[in-house]
Structures are given as structure tokens and as C-alpha cells.
Amino acid sequence: MPAASKLCEQAVQELFTQVHLRFTRQRYAIYHALASVHSHPTVDELFQMLAQANHDISLATVYNTLEALVKSGLVRKLSDGGTSARYDATVDDHLHVRDKNTGTVADVPADLGQRLLKTLPNEVLKQIEIELGFKINHVEIELVGEYASSKTHVA
Amino acid sequence: MPAASKLCEQAVQELFTQVHLRFTRQRYAIYHALASVHSHPTVDELFQMLAQANHDISLATVYNTLEALVKSGLVRKLSDGGTSARYDATVDDHLHVRDKNTGTVADVPADLGQRLLKTLPNEVLKQIEIELGFKINHVEIELVGEYASSKTHVA
DNA sequence: TTTCCTGCAAAAGCTTTGCAAGTAC
């Protein structure tokens, strides 16, 4: 499993080579930023982060690169509840928590997440694949709700 | 649980009253269309459906109404993998299957879905709520993959 | 050298909004 454990240029370069992606300064910056951060940023948030870190990069490149990373399977595209997409450099199955009020997405601590994921009965998933003629690539679980403290603007 | 089992005007009107939504011809048409259909349409798909059924309605109203329905909890907003949102009139927890290639979302047959959902251990969910200070409103599970027959345009 | 990537700016989609007229309550 190609986890983002080592983020030095060399490691990322190898990762890219494995999936036949050219290694560029911009792609490294984007992947590195995404893998270093625990939130699941939108394109624009990522763009801001990179801009502030003095990386000179264009918004279109962020879009293009993320699409390329998703296609290679190095990054996953998530739904935020709202208008724009969010991205996640962790591609193993894991749990997300989504705040209804803000759209932000956070990870559930690995141990708890695993406990929940491991309970999913494989034979049921297999049966779904057979009944629907559908190949499951991964399972996405989101706990939707709100933080106790975020009881702000609810209509 | 306010399920969309009876869709006559009266039933929907009651439903709306319960959640303090004014009952209008357009809102009825939108909710009825959404609840009658098994796919999980995008705003535009819904708008097309209504237009073809001779309902005279504006796109903005579809957006406004869906937002109102989501706020009242009568409808759920889903992520399609792509650019536009999808909507679902079934608010009980249930499983979705999302086709990577087309973005379409379908339901997993209720019996299979329930088998999977019932395995989720409540005590783990509770613990997540406590550890994160997060109130879980509902659980969203998506099986992402592709139909055996939809092996079309994959790069 | 060849092929792909980047950046810009322009275009295309999706969603929201202001406002006047209409409708539920």
C-alpha cells in the first residue's frame, strides 16, 4: 500500500514513477501539501496554502494535478456537502466525519475507524457485487452531524 | 419516521406542515418527483423531469425548494463524484452504490443494505461522538466502483 | 526530441440572489 509515510522528494518521485506520472515541482508541492495536512482541503484552500508557502503555482494546475492524482489512485476525491470538492491523500478505507454546518471533513482516529470498518461483513459486500453486477473499488463511510461547539447559524 | 410511503397531496401536505414548510404546487411536484423515482437525480435531471411532465417550474425554484427540503430533513443531499449535487427523498440510513464512470447513484436492495448497516457497532459510534465532541446525525455509506457493463471510457 | 505539463485567460457549468408579482396561511 503506497501510504504517504515518507514525504521527501525522492519517495514521492518513486510513487509517481510507479503510477506513470511525471514528477514536477508543482505536483510535488501539491501532493506534499495534501499529504501533510489533516484536513481535507478544497481546491481553493489548497491553492491558498501553496500560494502562502511561496510556491508559485496556478489554480488551473491545482485542478489538473488533482485530477491526475485521482486518476492514478494516489488521491481520493471526496464530496463536501456543499459546492466544491475536497481531496484526501489517504487512500486506504477510513472514516470521515462531516460537519453539516461548515462542510469541513475530518478523519476519525484510526483505531476507532478500523474497529468500525472491520465489522463490515465481507460476504454481504460480495453478495452486493453479485446481485448488482457491480465491482466495489472502495467503501466510503461518512458520519454526518455537527460539533457540539459549532452550534452556530442553524436555521 | 416520515417515510415517503403515501404520496397523495394530502399526505405530503401533512408532512410539510409537520416541518413548517408552506405547501405549494411546485414544492409538491418536486417532492413527489423525487420520492417517486429510484435514481438520485441531480437538480437538472429533476428539472427536466418536471418540465416534461408539463409542470411549469423554474430552475431557481428547484434549487430553492431542495434546499428547503434538506433543511427540514425531508430530503438528503448526496455527493455525486463530479460537479453537481444529487438528492434523495429517503432519509433513513441506507447504502448507496456510486458508479465511478458516470457519477450515477443507486440504492442497494434494502435487505442487503440493512444487513450491512445493522453490523455497525453502536458503542463505537458512541465513542466517536464522545472523543470528537461530535453529534452524529446519520451515517452515509457509499460503495464506489463500476458496473461490469460500464467499462466504457476509462483512461 | 518527443511528449506531456504549466500558466494564463477565457469559457462553460452549477448555484445563488435581488426584486417584483403572486400565493399560502
Add this chain to the structure above:
DNA sequence: GTACTTGCAAAGCTTTTGCAGGAAA
């Protein structure tokens, strides 16, 4: 009668695209 909805068109977002110059392999 009052407050909320509708519909239109315009504005605001997010995302994609064409193309010329630049960089990786």
C-alpha cells in the same frame, strides 16, 4: 394582511479548456 414563494435574469462560484511556452523523460 403578512410573510413567504416564485420566476426571471443577472451575478457569483467552481471547474474546464485552448494554446503558447517550458520542462521531464
